[in-house]
Amino acid sequence: xxxYFNIALWEYDFYSPHYLWLLLLVPLILFIHHRYQNKNTNxxxxxxxxxxxxxxxxxxxRWLRYLIHVLFAFAFICIIIPFSQPYNVNINPPKxxxxxxxxxxxxxxxxxxxxxxxxxxxxxxxxKEVAKKFVDSRKGDxxxxxxxxxxxxxxCPATLDYELLKNQISAIEPGSLxxxxxxxxxxxxxxxxxxxxxxxxxxxxxLTDGSNNAGSIEPLEATQLAKAKNCKVYTIGVxxxxxxxxxxxxxxxxxxxxxxxxxxxxxxxxxxxETGGKYxxxxxxxxxEEIYKDIDKLEKRKMEDQHIGQQPPITIIPFFIWASxxxxxxxxxxxxxxxxxx
Numbered sequence: 001x002x003x004y005f006n007i008a009l010w011e012y013d014f015y016s017p018h019y020l021w022l023l024l025l026v027p028l029i030l031f032i033h034h035r036y037q038n039k040n041t042n043x044x045x046x047x048x049x050x051x052x053x054x055x056x057x058x059x060x061x062r063w064l065r066y067l068i069h070v071l072f073a074f075a076f077i078c079i080i081i082p083f084s085q086p087y088n089v090n091i092n093p094p095k096x097x098x099x100x101x102x103x104x105x106x107x108x109x110x111x112x113x114x115x116x117x118x119x120x121x122x123x124x125x126x127x128k129e130v131a132k133k134f135v136d137s138r139k140g141d142x143x144x145x146x147x148x149x150x151x152x153x154x155x156c157p158a159t160l161d162y163e164l165l166k167n168q169i170s171a172i173e174p175g176s177l178x179x180x181x182x183x184x185x186x187x188x189x190x191x192x193x194x195x196x197x198x199x200x201x202x203x204x205x206x207l208t209d210g211s212n213n214a215g216s217i218e219p220l221e222a223t224q225l226a227k228a229k230n231c232k233v234y235t236i237g238v239x240x241x242x243x244x245x246x247x248x249x250x251x252x253x254x255x256x257x258x259x260x261x262x263x264x265x266x267x268x269x270x271x272x273x274e275t276g277g278k279y280x281x282x283x284x285x286x287x288x289e290e291i292y293k294d295i296d297k298l299e300k301r302k303m304e305d306q307h308i309g310q311q312p313p314i315t316i317i318p319f320f321i322w323a324s325x326x327x328x329x330x331x332x333x334x335x336x337x338x339x340x341x342x
Contacts, residue, residue: 014085015084019084020081020084022080029072030072075326087314087315102201102202104143105145105146108127109186109210110149114127119284124174126285127288128172131169137292137293146193147177150178151178151185153177154189182216185222186206187204187226190206191222194231202230203234203299204226206236209238209239210262210264224274231275235278236291237281240261241283244259278295280294
């Protein structure tokens, strides 16, 4: 039922948006209407008794006239907007078949530097929580998880069992592998986990907070493997600017020292560029969430574009309904408070 009354313009797109320029006529129409009303004030006759007339004051009459002007402008706007051919895919959402969803592999850096506390409580915990939210936002996609430090392993093969996947994401902890940051291994292992029969799209989201300093595969070599498999790689550099409290192993245990944030952005940009993906920089939790939302939108739009076979229908009924209601209210006010001589 709400679709018949929804005129929230920010939810609409327009096939002929140039007609919206007609809305610039609204102030002119309002001015003409106001002048016409003032000019014909002497012809408005109150038909009640003297006692009834004394109950009304100029304040209430003046505001009723203002209300009539506003309703008149509102009705005029609602009549103009249909010329721009509005449509809203949320009112009549396309039936999208997600059974042939895409493959997505999350490749997450779990090196010791991911415990740096420029995120609250640290980079790794924030990365895990945001990744789980991303998993919840997908429908019908097989999503897998690769974890890497100085080497990489498959923590979860691509699956539709999102609860299992989220449990594996929650279980990520540094220290289970050789120390270091093997970006090439993290990307290479992720490529091997992608299906060859995923025809729509294959995506890897590679997250790191450092530069490649370990592993048996060079990052650009792994990039060529991804490119050969027609796999798009979105890269995310995680970390603030300047210094960050970072854990250091000492003979007296782990202590935190301010260490410079060193992300090899040039490498991450090159990986994304070569595979048709995009590089993002996350400096806090909010920006990381926005990055995953952007990736989510990009890949959903691609899938929807391949499934939507026709354009959404033009939606004009809500605007005509509200225009009619506004006109009826104007008529009711004039009949209730005023009666024009015929």
